[in-house]
Amino acid sequence: MWVVKIGGSLSHDPALREWLTQLWEVGGGRVVIVPGGAEFADTVRQYQLEWGFDDLAAHNMCLLAMAQYAILMQGVLPELVLASSEENIRKALRDGRVAVWVPTGLMRVTPDSTTNWDTTSDSLAAMLSTTLNAERLMVVKSCAVDTCASLETLAANGVVDARFAGYVKDANYVVELFNKDDVGLVRDRLFNVPVV
Template sequence: MKPLVVKLGGSTAGSNEMQQWIDLLADASLPLVLVPGGGAFADHIRAMQKPLGYSDEAAHDMAILAMDQFGLVVAERSERFRPSMTIRDMEQAWNAGLVPVWLPSTMTRGAPDILRSWRVTSDSLAAWLAGRIGAESLLLIKQATIDPAEMELDTLVARHLVDDYLPRALDDETKLYLAGPESLGSARDVLAASDVPGRLVVREALEEVLGS
């Protein structure tokens, strides 16, 4: 079974839902890799950019380091979690029955297919990783109510629930799911059935606009 890529949004940091999701994912039997958001660590980088005058490119690199920082926070929350910097690290974790928590700065440093811009958030980086490991599905966990009537990707981009570079970063064969706090009640049973919590995102409308 191909691993599921799960991005735990930095917006969940410090909330009850953060630990609930961590407990559920730590107990999952299907192979998965956990991608941390940047959270408050990335917010601080954004807030200090104007006072310190650094470029968007430098801010992008620092924001990825912020993901590393939140990843280290998450990795301490379960004995099954293992900080992982490379695909080899992930494979070793899966083989040992553990859950890798991706620290992205090593794999993404200097990658020519990653735009160094605030447009690229941990959403797009999770999609990039999904493509690198051939994942069939990507789950984005958000601290926001997900309206089942608004599951088109272009609507999610317009509402700023996902970044606007995600449609380009996401592989055509990767299914995209979105989950919020309302998905927690059924998530354990869904994961136990080796399925993906949350709601499937419809991509066709935006792909037509982009000419994909």
């Protein structure tokens, strides 16, 4: 199973449709898509600045932002299956489908280590990969990605969130970052990996 996190920065990019289509065509039964927060999360930041509410409220609102992007993805490609729990994700995969994670189960009533702006959808994708015992986590960004740079450097440059490197430090899955133009490369990898 592969987790593919698609950045919110692709939400207005024609590449989004291509990514979703390619993942659906060759990733059925093997791929879980994690949506970024897109402009929905940017709006949360604006409201937090305006109203001064705490990071717990912002965290919960950002999970809903990710849910909106997930619904947008399914709207673009209705064959995708929205899944809000591990059980639903695994059922979608068993049915040979591609799941899109709706992370509303991570909403909190009290703060914890994830309820801050250092932990974004990048780190949540890593956490989900661990939970699902994924083989691979692929993070798709619209910006250029220096594949030779350390994750710490990428975090310092704002390519991934500040906590991402810590979440994947001891991961038992492969972590790769891709630019939005690498869809053909990812398709080829999926196409050439046998279904287990």
